[in-house]
Amino acid sequence: DSGVTQTPKHLITATGQRVTLRCSPRSGDLSVYWYQQSLDQGLQFLIQYYNGEERAKGNILERFSAQQFPDLHSELNLSSLELGDSALYFCASSARNPGSYTGELFFGEGSRLTVL
Amino acid sequence: ILNVEQSPQSLHVQEGDSTNFTCSFPSSNFYALHWYRWETAKSPEALFVMTLNGDEKKKGRISATLNTKEGYSYLYIKGSQPEDSATYLCASYQGGKLIFGQGTELSVKP
Numbered sequence: 001d002s003g004v005t006q007t008p009k010h011l012i013t014a015t016g017q018r019v020t021l022r023c024s025p026r027s028g029d030l031s032v033y034w035y036q037q038s039l040d041q042g043l044q045f046l047i048q049y050y051n052g053e054e055r056a057k058g059n060i061l062e063r064f065s066a067q068q069f070p071d072l073h074s075e076l077n078l079s080s081l082e083l084g085d086s087a088l089y090f091c092a093s094s095a096r097n098p099g100s101y102t103g104e105l106f107f108g109e110g111s112r113l114t115v116l
Numbered sequence: 117i118l119n120v121e122q123s124p125q126s127l128h129v130q131e132g133d134s135t136n137f138t139c140s141f142p143s144s145n146f147y148a149l150h151w152y153r154w155e156t157a158k159s160p161e162a163l164f165v166m167t168l169n170g171d172e173k174k175k176g177r178i179s180a181t182l183n184t185k186e187g188y189s190y191l192y193i194k195g196s197q198p199e200d201s202a203t204y205l206c207a208s209y210q211g212g213k214l215i216f217g218q219g220t221e222l223s224v225k226p
Binding site: 002004033035041042043044045048055056058090101102103104105106107108109110 | 150161209216217
């Protein structure tokens with residue numbers, strides 16, 4: 001158990017809908033990362049937050065948004081869903097500040113989104 | 117963002133075999149190279165974080181080396197066991213982001 005909690009574990013929805021994925025980092029970790037893993041793709045970096053502020057952004061679609069709340073949990077919002085958004089979405093947390101590149105990531109178990 | 121490449125994509129070995137696989141990453145502006153192990157139905161777990169050229173890390177039967185000048189890292193598994201079956205991911209820290217390769221899927225047959 002990494003200490004990172006993601007909900008829901010599985011989600012099935014229809015095209016055009018909107019969903020929210022939730023992540024609670026390990027106790028004390030201030031950095032939260034979101035990754036997407038689609039079929040035949042590696043882990044694609046979406047976005048990183050540190051203590052409530054956005055610190056790095058990857059190839060995150062405009063239809064996607066995220067935030068980190070004062071209690072440090074994070075939410076990833078996916079809207080106007082398309083079939084291609086079906087993927088496993090991972091949240092990870094790290095104890096290090098965003099300027100430190102040596103902090104290992106602790107991953108949640110992922111949220112599997114299926115868009116029909 | 118520059119690609120992180122891993123090879124081979126998959127590997128099938130017999131129990132007891134030793135094996136190794138490669139991670140290639142951009143050598144310019146190098147900061148750190150991470151290795152993660154990802155078992156089926158679980159989440160990725162960190163194996164090593166390496167920062168210095170020539171660095172070698174070891175955890176049990178698994179070890180890794182790092183060449184930052186030429187931009188590659190090797191992961192070695194000595195005497196593979198069925199429980200080593202997993203996908204092994206490397207990741208390079210670039211521009212404030214940890215960029216992952218697509219992984220090497222290792223299958224160890226008893």
